[in-house]
Amino acid sequence: MAPALANLAIGLPAIIPLYSAYWLLTNYLPSTCDAFAPRPDTSNCDYHTLDHAPVMMSLLAVTGAILLLAVLTVDVLGPRRRADDRPGRWLATAALIPVPFLLLLCLAKA
Numbered sequence: 001m002a003p004a005l006a007n008l009a010i011g012l013p014a015i016i017p018l019y020s021a022y023w024l025l026t027n028y029l030p031s032t033c034d035a036f037a038p039r040p041d042t043s044n045c046d047y048h049t050l051d052h053a054p055v056m057m058s059l060l061a062v063t064g065a066i067l068l069l070a071v072l073t074v075d076v077l078g079p080r081r082r083a084d085d086r087p088g089r090w091l092a093t094a095a096l097i098p099v100p101f102l103l104l105l106c107l108a109k110a
Contacts, residue, residue: 003093006074011100014067018101020060028053071097 027049075094079085 003075003090004096006090007093007096008099010067010070010074011097013063013070014097015101015104017060017063017067018098020056020063022101022105023056024053024060028056067097
């Protein structure tokens with residue numbers, strides 16, 4: 001029960017990097033913006049997406065690194081310090097980390 005609760009608790013702040021990755025995959029990658037087109041006025045360019053992309057990439061890099069450090073600390077290094085616990089059980093429940101984000105995403109789409 002403790003590994004599941006700990007990973008769900010990690011999932012709450014993990015909403016930020018997961019949303020950043022979701023935004024980059026759904027808004028930035030499919031954009032048809034040709035910034036180096038010979039005639040930008042004829043392209044279907046979304047400059048709003050281009051303006052926000054560096055901020056979202058930076059946010060993803062910083063919060064993603066913090067999330068990886070949290071998972072490493074809680075799921076790998078924490079159980080190794082205790083003789084009665086196995087890291088495999090903690091790592092198996094790491095699949096619960098995206099559950100809060102997916103729940104909010106489902107509620108937002110409904």
